[in-house]
Amino acid sequence: MFRLRQAATETPSLSQIGVVTLAVLLALAIYVVSVTVERFGDAPLFMLAVPLGLTAIAYGLTGGIAMGLLASTLAAAWWAEQGYPGGLAWLSSRAVTCLLIGAVLGWFADSRHALGRAIASHRELSLDMIATASFDGYFVEVNPAFTRTLGFTAEELVSRPFIDFVHPDDQEPTLAAVVEQTEEGRDVFNFQNRYRTKDGSYRWLEWTSRPDPEGRALIAVARDVTDRKRLEELEHEYQNRLEQAVRERTKELNRRNAELEEARQETMRRLALAAEYRDDETFEHTARVGHTAALLAAALGFSESEVQVIRDAAPLHDIGKLAVSDTVLLKPGKLTREEVEHMRRHAATGATILSGSSSGVLQVAEEIAQGHHEWWDGNGYPGGLRGDHIPLRARIVALADVFDALTHKRPYKPAWPVEEAVAEIRRLRGLQFDPDVVDAFEQLDPYELAGVERMSDRSAAIADDRAVA
Ligand SMILES: [Fe+2]
Numbered sequence: 001m002f003r004l005r006q007a008a009t010e011t012p013s014l015s016q017i018g019v020v021t022l023a024v025l026l027a028l029a030i031y032v033v034s035v036t037v038e039r040f041g042d043a044p045l046f047m048l049a050v051p052l053g054l055t056a057i058a059y060g061l062t063g064g065i066a067m068g069l070l071a072s073t074l075a076a077a078w079w080a081e082q083g084y085p086g087g088l089a090w091l092s093s094r095a096v097t098c099l100l101i102g103a104v105l106g107w108f109a110d111s112r113h114a115l116g117r118a119i120a121s122h123r124e125l126s127l128d129m130i131a132t133a134s135f136d137g138y139f140v141e142v143n144p145a146f147t148r149t150l151g152f153t154a155e156e157l158v159s160r161p162f163i164d165f166v167h168p169d170d171q172e173p174t175l176a177a178v179v180e181q182t183e184e185g186r187d188v189f190n191f192q193n194r195y196r197t198k199d200g201s202y203r204w205l206e207w208t209s210r211p212d213p214e215g216r217a218l219i220a221v222a223r224d225v226t227d228r229k230r231l232e233e234l235e236h237e238y239q240n241r242l243e244q245a246v247r248e249r250t251k252e253l254n255r256r257n258a259e260l261e262e263a264r265q266e267t268m269r270r271l272a273l274a275a276e277y278r279d280d281e282t283f284e285h286t287a288r289v290g291h292t293a294a295l296l297a298a299a300l301g302f303s304e305s306e307v308q309v310i311r312d313a314a315p316l317h318d319i320g321k322l323a324v325s326d327t328v329l330l331k332p333g334k335l336t337r338e339e340v341e342h343m344r345r346h347a348a349t350g351a352t353i354l355s356g357s358s359s360g361v362l363q364v365a366e367e368i369a370q371g372h373h374e375w376w377d378g379n380g381y382p383g384g385l386r387g388d389h390i391p392l393r394a395r396i397v398a399l400a401d402v403f404d405a406l407t408h409k410r411p412y413k414p415a416w417p418v419e420e421a422v423a424e425i426r427r428l429r430g431l432q433f434d435p436d437v438v439d440a441f442e443q444l445d446p447y448e449l450a451g452v453e454r455m456s457d458r459s460a461a462i463a464d465d466r467a468v469a
């Protein structure tokens, strides 16, 4: 343990021998005074408590008892010199008192020395750094753990302001922590800074410190947490790399998902196109049915994702027409009964083509293909289902499909005017079509659905053209 600055600022203590010599001389002087100045009686003998205390502090129990014996002897000499006043009772009471005082003070002194040695051992053996620092910024006392950790000797550490050892980036917060204690009297817990070592590198220290009870010094304990900090930094770095990798992988995954989704949608469009290719001159029927079905679904309160599924699935409603022969499909005139039966098989065939898929869109497409020719009143095909027994999405596509077929030219029929097609839809309300779906249809703009201009809009446009000409 080193106490260099403390030794410089406090009164030096006398050695044990010096103390004992002083105590003996003092006891003899007290005796001489007591025998030469008779008018004070035995009062000066009470002053023997002073050399008793000094000896007990210097030599503990042994010193206290030895000085107690000397004091008893001097008291006995005074007693004999004075003609035995008070008899043996006087002498024995003084002797016992002197011995008791010496023994008790000596025992206290021994206990204190033992405590001091124990504390010193703890400080010396501690793996943590323990220091006392003055308010003017110097270490007063450091334990050997400082040297083991930083490499500097205790003399080097106490010879310069401790802030000189602190990493430049940590000096400002370190001084703030010191001010917090020296000026505000507050404790500081788990404060971290970097301390320079003998080889010029830095180590992270974690401090807990507080002003001593007298407010004259700082009591501080520090722990080397460099390894922990490195682990934390590694963990932080690893975490950052991991997050970066996850971000990149997620971005890549999203890109691939978008590509897959695009490929899926294109495949479905092309599949739908294949089904309608032979009887749809513009090839846009499938897309329009998907669009109209989506608007109807939205008007009926479907969620955004459900609307999207219908938009994707509806164009496949006639996929079963792949199995219908050209002679039947493209026949301009009336179909024979067998041909009608052949034609009607496209609904069940379409459902079979689409069945067994794990894709939600294809499962809905199967449901639509199967049910889009069912009638609300039960007169449809292939199941002759009635009302709510027909899946709602099939009921929606049924209307969208018929309206689009009516408003567009087919090999076997011309395009109907929008007004007539709307009237036909209304006429079939409750017969072929679900009344609720027809009501939803009424909320939409049939001209927009059919992709044609209103007569009034067309007249206004022609008038505008004439005005310009
Ligand atoms: Fe169909």
Ligand SMILES: [Fe+2]
Residues within 6 Å of the ligand: 285, 289, 317, 318, 401
């Ligand atoms: Fe169709």
